[in-house]
Amino acid sequence: MKRGAGLLARRVLLPVVGVACVLAVWEATLLVYRLPPIVLPSPWSVATTLVELVGTAAFWRDVGVSLYEFIAGYAVGVVLGVAVGMLIGESRYFRLAATPVIESLRFIVPFAWIPLTILWFGTSVTGKILLVAYAVFFVMVVSTARAMAQVEPTLSRVGTMLGMGPWRLAWKVHLRAAAPTLASAARAAAAIGWIAVVAAEYIGASAGLGLMITNAATSLTTSVVIAGMIVIGLVGAGVSAAIGALSRAWLDYR
Amino acid sequence: MSSDAGMVPRPGALAASGAVAPCASDAVDGSRKAPTSGHGGELVIDRVFHRYTSAGRQTDVLHDVTFRIAAGEVACVVGPSGCGKSTLLGLAAGLLRPSSGTLRWDGAPVAIGRNRHLGMAFQQPGLFPWMSVRQNVAIGLRTRGHNRRDARRIADEFLDTVGLADFKDAYPSHLSGGMAQRVGIARALALRPRLLLLDEPFAAVDAFTRLKLQQEFKALLKLNRPTVLFVTHDVPEAIALGDVIVVMSQRPATVQQIIRVAREDRDRASPAYARKLAETLECLGVTSDLGNE
Numbered sequence: 389m390k391r392g393a394g395l396l397a398r399r400v401l402l403p404v405v406g407v408a409c410v411l412a413v414w415e416a417t418l419l420v421y422r423l424p425p426i427v428l429p430s431p432w433s434v435a436t437t438l439v440e441l442v443g444t445a446a447f448w449r450d451v452g453v454s455l456y457e458f459i460a461g462y463a464v465g466v467v468l469g470v471a472v473g474m475l476i477g478e479s480r481y482f483r484l485a486a487t488p489v490i491e492s493l494r495f496i497v498p499f500a501w502i503p504l505t506i507l508w509f510g511t512s513v514t515g516k517i518l519l520v521a522y523a524v525f526f527v528m529v530v531s532t533a534r535a536m537a538q539v540e541p542t543l544s545r546v547g548t549m550l551g552m553g554p555w556r557l558a559w560k561v562h563l564r565a566a567a568p569t570l571a572s573a574a575r576a577a578a579a580i581g582w583i584a585v586v587a588a589e590y591i592g593a594s595a596g597l598g599l600m601i602t603n604a605a606t607s608l609t610t611s612v613v614i615a616g617m618i619v620i621g622l623v624g625a626g627v628s629a630a631i632g633a634l635s636r637a638w639l640d641y642r
Numbered sequence: 643m644s645s646d647a648g649m650v651p652r653p654g655a656l657a658a659s660g661a662v663a664p665c666a667s668d669a670v671d672g673s674r675k676a677p678t679s680g681h682g683g684e685l686v687i688d689r690v691f692h693r694y695t696s697a698g699r700q701t702d703v704l705h706d707v708t709f710r711i712a713a714g715e716v717a718c719v720v721g722p723s724g725c726g727k728s729t730l731l732g733l734a735a736g737l738l739r740p741s742s743g744t745l746r747w748d749g750a751p752v753a754i755g756r757n758r759h760l761g762m763a764f765q766q767p768g769l770f771p772w773m774s775v776r777q778n779v780a781i782g783l784r785t786r787g788h789n790r791r792d793a794r795r796i797a798d799e800f801l802d803t804v805g806l807a808d809f810k811d812a813y814p815s816h817l818s819g820g821m822a823q824r825v826g827i828a829r830a831l832a833l834r835p836r837l838l839l840l841d842e843p844f845a846a847v848d849a850f851t852r853l854k855l856q857q858e859f860k861a862l863l864k865l866n867r868p869t870v871l872f873v874t875h876d877v878p879e880a881i882a883l884g885d886v887i888v889v890m891s892q893r894p895a896t897v898q899q900i901i902r903v904a905r906e907d908r909d910r911a912s913p914a915y916a917r918k919l920a921e922t923l924e925c926l927g928v929t930s931d932l933g934n935e
Contacts, residue, residue: 542768545737548755549762550782550833564772639772 429611437611438618446600451623453595457513458585458627461520465581466574469525470563473532478558483533490529498523498584502591511594516585523584524577531573535566571635578631582624597623681836682714682869683748683759685734690743692729703729705894707743711886714867718880720926721890721898727873728765730890731839734871735762747837758786761835761868763843767826769814775801776810779829786833800828803858805851819846824855831862838868842875856882877922881915882908889925899925 411431417423418430425433441447476483476490498519509515539562547561563570589598597620604612692704703726711717719727732738733745736752745752747759761782769778779797780790788796801810804824814822823846830838844852860883863870874880880887880903887901907918923929 540768542764542766543770545732545735546764546768546770548737549735549760550829551756551758551785553756556785561770564770567772 426608426610429614434611434614434618438615441612441615441619450595450597450600451619453513454585454589454597455623457516457596458520458582460513461517461585462524462578462581464517465521465524466528466577468521469528469577470532470570472525473529474536474558474563476529476533477536477562478554490526494526494530498580499587502588505588506592511592513595516588516593516596519584519588520581524581527573527577527580528570532566532570535569535573536562538569539565568639571631571639574635575628575631578627579624582620582627586620682867683836684713684746685711685837685869685871686744686746687730687734688744688746690730690733690740690745692726692733692738693741702894704733704740705896707890707895707897709888709897709900711869711871713869715885716863716870716872716883717886717888718872718874718884719888719890720874720877720880720922721895722892722926723875725890725893725895727890727895728841730895731762731841731871731873734837735760735839757837759836760839761830761833761837762839763823763826763830763841765841765845767814767822769817769822769825769829771814774811774813775806775817775825778814778825779832782829782833796832797828800832801825803831803862804828804855820848820851823847827855827859834866834868836868838863838870838872840870840872842873844874844876844879852879859883877919877926878910880922881918887922889922901925 414428414431418428429437472486472490476486501519501522505515505519509518536558543561543565544557547557552560585596586598589596590602593599597616601613601616601620604610604616687707687709690704690707691702694701694703707730709717719730721727729738733740734752736754736757739754747757769775770781773781776794776797779801780793783793783796784790798807798810801807804827806821806824806828809817809821814825817825823843827840827843830840844855847855856879872880872883877887884903887903888897889899889901890896891898901918901922903918904914906912907914909915
């Protein structure tokens with residue numbers, strides 16, 4: 389009983405304490421500087437705004453558009469990134485040809501591409517999907533190539549001895565051995581991809597959470613801005629947790 | 643005494659004559675000794691040199707290694723540690739390409755890459771950590787075309803043989819070093835290879851289990867008589883299991899001597915065994931009268 393209570397305290401009470409501290413600082417700031425709600429609304433008014441938002445169809449459409457852009461771009465980026473990373477890991481010729489391209493492009497951060505994507509694709513979802521795919525691709529390429537290179541050489545010899553050809557070896561042994569590294573890279577890539585979606589929507593979009601927030605900011609409904617930011621954080625955390633759970637379900641063999 | 647293969651000619655002599663002297667003399671031996679009803683083939687290692695290049699530095703590992711294992715024979719390779727025994731196995735497996743010289747299996751050069759006649763147990767077992775013990779043994783059978791049911795049945799059979807019946811569903815991270823090594827042996831044996839390569843397969847196994855495994859291993863070999871190249875640093879083990887003992891010198895290693903083991907040499911209570919042990923140890927530079935003035 390006592391032990392159960394301790395667990396409850398740790399699992400529930402401490403996170404509540406953490407959130408409460410943030411809210412207390414927020415409220416204290418309002419009190420000390422006497423800020424008007426247009427500059428910083430109270431936590432309470434943000435909470436009511438959030439509840440109101442959740443009740444509207446427009447809000448869910450925005451969430452849906454952002455999530456769609458993210459998921460489509462993420463899927464493309466992960467698949468292409470892992471595929472190219474595998475080729476780099478398996479083929480010396482491919483590695484020599486691809487490395488200069490990848491090393492120079494990967495430091496052109498996704499945000500640097502936003503003006504061009506708007507120029508090319510306007511405010512459509514296509515531009516956002518490509519941007520997410522781009523961001524995710526480079527994270528996955530680099531960590532896949534590295535993980536493939538670090539596979540225990542004995543495992544390759546064992547695979548060959550057992551009769552595996554080069555492609556089966558790459559697929560069944562190298563990729564599988566690299567999978568735990570890839571899973572954590574995929575989680576990091578999700579965070580970067582989600583950030584890219586929101587950033588792109590801030591700059592130019594016809595729908596999505598980023599647009600909702602910039603619209604609210606221009607009409608000075610600051611509580612909507614902050615509520616939207618909270619939604620972005622929650623969705624991002626949810627996506628990351630989902631990918632973590634998926635990779636654990638697939639990779640836990642110990 | 644039946645160590646009739648004798649000293650191997652030095653590299654110069656070999657190069658000059660162009661003949662593979664020890665192979666020729668062994669061939670006579672092989673035909674006399676091993677009436678191979680089994681499916682093993684002949685492995686010929688002919689003037690093989692091997693050199694590693696790492697970080698710009700070259701290391702000669704094998705220097706003119708020549709010997710031959712007749713079909714169905716067990717050759718035990720002994721020698722100082724680091725002398726290139728594992729390299730020799732890698733070459734015989736086609737996992738490495740020799741710097742010069744040739745290796746021939748059944749008369750044809752050993753292909754680099756996969757070789758269907760091959761089963762090998764590595765010094766580090768190299769089990770796939772994401773697979774259960776049973777899957778680790780079955781995967782090679784699947785790769786070589788057995789269906790799922792057969793692969794599973796054969797895997798179970800060989801895991802029973804190496805005493806791991808209760809660990810079929812365990813994962814490699816839960817096994818001790820010796821147990822993992824036994825899985826590696828089962829994986830190699832389950833392929834029922836014509837050429838079996840074993841790199842100190844019993845090194846991490848405790849002394850008692852080791853003796854038991856040696857016995858079972860011998861019984862298993864009788865079933866289909868593969869050709870075996872067995873690296874060990876345990877001379878009694880080499881005498882117990884080998885038809886011939888290949889004594890390697892220090893690096894860069896060459897074949898120092900080939901010692902033939904007769905049936906009577908394997909009786910550990912016999913003077914013949916003691917003589918064979920002394921003879922082999924002496925080749926390795928160890929005197930046999932330690933603590934016996």
